[in-house]
Amino acid sequence: MAVRLTTSEGFSVQAALDHLRHYLPSQAPLKDFIHHNTLHAFQAEPFESALIDAAELYGAVCFLPIQDYRTFWAQGRMTESGILSAVQRYPKLSDSADELRAILRGDRDYPNPQRSGNQTLRSQWRDRLGFELDLKVRSLLFRLTANFLDQGIASWIFLDSDKKSFFECVQEISAVKLPPLPPLSDSWIQRWMQSGPEQVILKVLERFVAEERHFEHYLQETLLAHPGWSGMVSVVESQPEGLSHGRSISLIEFTAVKLLIEYGLVVRHLGHDFEPLSVSELEQKNSQKIAPQLDPVLLLAQRTLEESYYERTIKTVLTHQPRANRTSIWTQAIFCIDDRECSIRRHLESLDSGIETFGAAGFFGVDAMVQRQGELKPFKSCPLPVQPQHLIRYQDEPGKIGATRTEDLDWMKSIHGSSSKDVLTGLSSLPSLGLKSFLRLVFDVFSPVAHAEAYGLNRLIPSGKLELLHRGQRTPDGKLQIGYTIEEMATRVANLLRQIGLTAHFAPLVHVIGHGSSSTNNPYFSAYDCGACSGKPGITNARAFAEMANMPEVRKLLKVQYQISIPENTFFVSALHDTCRDTVDYLIDDSLLAAEKIDSAFEKFRGILDAALIQNAVERCQKFELAPDPLEPSSAHRHVMDRSRSIFEPRPELNHATNAACVVGRRILTSGTSLERRSFLQSYDFAQDPDGRILNAILTAIVPVCGGINLEYYFSRIDPEIYGAGTKISHNVVGLLGVFNGSEGDLLTGLPTQMTEMHDPIRLVFIIEQSRGVVEKVIASNAAVAEWFQGGWLELVVIEPTPQKNAYRWVEGRFELWK
């Protein structure tokens, strides 16, 4: 068990909470939904023991229900050879193989995975008080916390919440004598509050739990009774800039308020003299040294599911014969590595063999904060761990705010704003709002049209100019440099081009295509955008990269310093692929194209891309049960468009569902193979990277992004209630921060079932085209990356670039030949 259950020395509230904070969900407010490993707290441990510990701590399950595995078996997603290779890979599971076969065939029954209870101290309150203490505490605690943190739902917020801290505000509110706010308004609680949050916690713990060594355990149970809110408080405390309206709240204050309410309720029922909770059960549990085990049969089933996929995929890649004679390349396109771009690249290439595609993390090496015209604060548009030092601003002409017309914006304001909800303004606006609601209801439900985009994301297709070149300015707070110097630009362009191996043979036209996703009536909109841009559409980055690469000064420097010579007639064009609608917006002046004399090539590409998009829509529609039948290309495209703009569509697209592999290598390794839209594709040329430096940079950037996406899907699928957010259908938005179910409750973290139901929980396999030695060197030198592979959080397979194409698998710290 990773959680310390006892402390040997003096107890410190701050230290205990700092330790517990680690185990709380770290999901940020909805504004920045970024995929991350659900079990990040356990990442230093091996995967299997982390599963056990986390299941124990959070009360989650480790595996799917038996029925799901039977379905996989029946559908051929789990195979006999999968069982064999799982047994080969994990010999200690071999005893369970026959049993598993019988279960999968339906010859034998087997119990479904069970949750274990995670409370030993607090559960005693039930017997003592006759009711669930937590259920009584929640109502007031959540209301206070939500109202304090509220970013724009309530029109009356917590008094002075922008100036005072949470504890001070609660103190101020409960100080009023009447009307009663039990139990906070009790006079003795008032006195206790005077001594400050830390003392409050200690006092309550002393009364509740007699022995100091169990204090931390009680706090752990207290916070994990509602991991969502505890986690939100912790995230806001450590990253206050994540809120648009800053709030000063800490885990100590939150815990103190909770314990006070709790203590007040207990005193109201049991009086001031009550026995502390019994620790015997807890001590008994701690003394049982036998660590819980993962069920071997279910574990083997899970492993078989993974091995069946790995086997099929590696085989596909190994046996794949690239097409021999390629026509000359007339255009190149750089896409994001995103698994959703996997199929559009395949369609493009199959439509015209003169098109070459590349994959790179969708921020295209441009690590920037972005501030668009009219925006009050910049936002981050690069991977989460990167701390950008540069700001890209949009200059002059602001463009429309998204593709949204002002009347739609006004309509949304009147629907969501407070005036329609207050009694008198509500009455006066009712005649017009009621009639408009009638019209909107009819249109939005029976014929979803473009104006529904008003509910969608910040889709800015800007006609304004990027302020890209640094002119000696910094932001007023001095933290960010506005724009890049020529040297900085050249470095970024060179790094990206080297990463993807595009350092020579430039086609006249190079497209840089970022991606985003539009959806309607969807609080998770940010999770559908580009993960490498911190959950924003990768539009500015693509534009910035293309403009940098087009600058003559940058090209000159590229040639001199980096030995990359981009021919004069090569032109970079940026675009944004909407992965939900399957449309592409080009971010370029037509006049510029004409000036570069490439407008005919551009038109040609555009036509092919449009055809590819339609093929892509058809392919995607095959996974939508409600897609039109029969599926025509035009109806398929209309269908995906409708999904993005229907207020009644909980699955605008399937997002990263089914993701399972990440190929780092030349496109020739996979071009023409389907990969079923399940693979992240990073372009990488082993030949240009004999010492592994480029690989190191690539893995540093993409392992956390791909691993985070994969594992968040993995765990949300395994236990949709504990790790995931359950079904979207009854979600309710609170404070613009998060969602919960129904009328009140804990914030839901993780992904909703609508996003994960199609997903097979398979740990992502990295397939790298490079020699073993280089990869070993990279892993040895990069601890952050190594952790993912050493612990078995991700799988690693290396395909050596020799004529035999031997594959090696990373097993227990060394490479073994694949079969």
Added chain:
Amino acid sequence: MEVNLLILIPLITSFVLLFGFKLSEKSIARLVFVSLTLQTLSYLLLLSLWAVRGFGNQVVQVVSVSITEDYSFTIEWLVDPMGLVYLGLVALLSNAVGKFSRYYLHREVGYRRFFVLIFLMIAGSNILALANTLDLFFAGWEFIGVSSFLLISFYWNRRQAVKNAFLVFCVYRICDAGFLAATMLSHSLWHEGHHFAQLSDSHLLDPVQFVNHPELYPVVLGLLLFAALGKSAQFPFLNWLPRALEGPTPSSAIFYGALSIHAGVFLLLRTQPLWISSMGFRVSLALIGLISAVLATLSGRIQSNIKSQIAYAAIAQVGLIFIELSMGWTVLPVVHLALHALLRSYQLLVSPSVVAHGLRVIQFEGEFVRASGVKDARISSAWRLWWYRLALAEFWIWPSFSLRMVWAASKRLQLVLAMMIVLASCWVGILPALAVGAMIFSLSSNQRVIRAWIFLGAGLALSWFGVLGIDPLGAKALLYFGSAGGAWLIGFISLWSFRNLELNDYYGHLNSSRLKTYLMVGVVCVIAGLPLSPAFIGEDLLLHTLFEVSPFHSVLMALTLTAGAISSGNVLVKVFFGHRGTVRA
């Protein structure tokens, strides 16, 4: 014919779906679409025929079943502008929500159940809009009530959803008791005159009519008001509405944004001729509307979650409609009702989009909802804290009116209870008094299932024995007690394996005993005398006849039956719904 279609189509659809275990999602969706289209066509047909027949109020009698010589259950429809507006709302919203949910609930567990309940609600709303008698109106009212309870507990594994569903069930049941009593009294007061169409003929409302029981007039009115307040979530019942938004968003939108919340308003509209001459009633109506509007607005302002905010906003507007009603207006409240229903249901349907919109506005304008705080309200700081605290606590009306009071009463007030029973038994006899006592005992949560169920049975049996001796009643009472007794027995058998569970927790046995759960839902419907069971007419008949003989006895009987309904609902919810130890419930 076209009128009956409007009732039959949704009812039949609901039944087909209920027993269509094997239907695929696609066939369900197709059935829903066909049914909604047919329903809309029938509505349009009704509308045009109504116009052809010369507008105004048209009465369609379908059937009148004489159950006894002096009691007949009449199915009689009234087609008038007010009802047509309501029907139009039902048609529009059910189509919209039907299409919406076809996609929104795709692949959701309970897809079929959702539409069973939605169609039950549509049938109920259509009955409500068309009913020409209080009895029929009550049937529609109850359809809405049942489907409402089961949709709030749609996620019947979630403890909080189930708890809140039961709360709404209790509020509905208690207010329904008022409705039932009002129906019963009106039977006695106006043997013929309880038809809405005739109410508008002023001569029937001549005070002479009340000559027999002039003292009952205010009682009837009070009971009607009580019923309307509960259903429309007005003071003092206003806090259940935000807690009812536990089900799928589209069902919340059509129920609590539109049809269910305005059912009380519609009741008052229908019975307006009855109360319009009572100044006391109108003043109370206006006061209640005003209080509700103010309190709901204040409570709504501090709500940090979008659905509760909309719910409170709805209560506030309904409060205003109550005030309009009290002025004696009819057109304005109907218009207000229609516009308001459209706005709120739309707001609830698009409530998830508040995130994308709000965040964008913040990004460009700095603030979304102007979070003024009370600090800008230019009142002294003590006052602003005070208001804020009141709003935060939702005025503590909620806990004081919650059923915890009933539970507490059953535990703490046993002496008072005993005295009441003695008093009551002196007045009407020992058996009915004991029946009330038994029912109240069956409500306690500190007991095993079997004990509660036996108390419930004892209560039913005692009240039956209590009326056995009363001459004209013996056979008539059998209709209710026969069905309730049968239901109780089925319940007893279903509950046998759970007999030792303590009623202080939710056990969630529906996962293991699906059939028993469905049986128990049926059992509760029968014991509670909900429509479609013979007990519905039986209850009406029983109370009505009893009232003729002994009014006070009938009051005790109504109390017994209400407590019995709540008790059976309690057992159902505790044993079969909810789930022990769901962490994120």
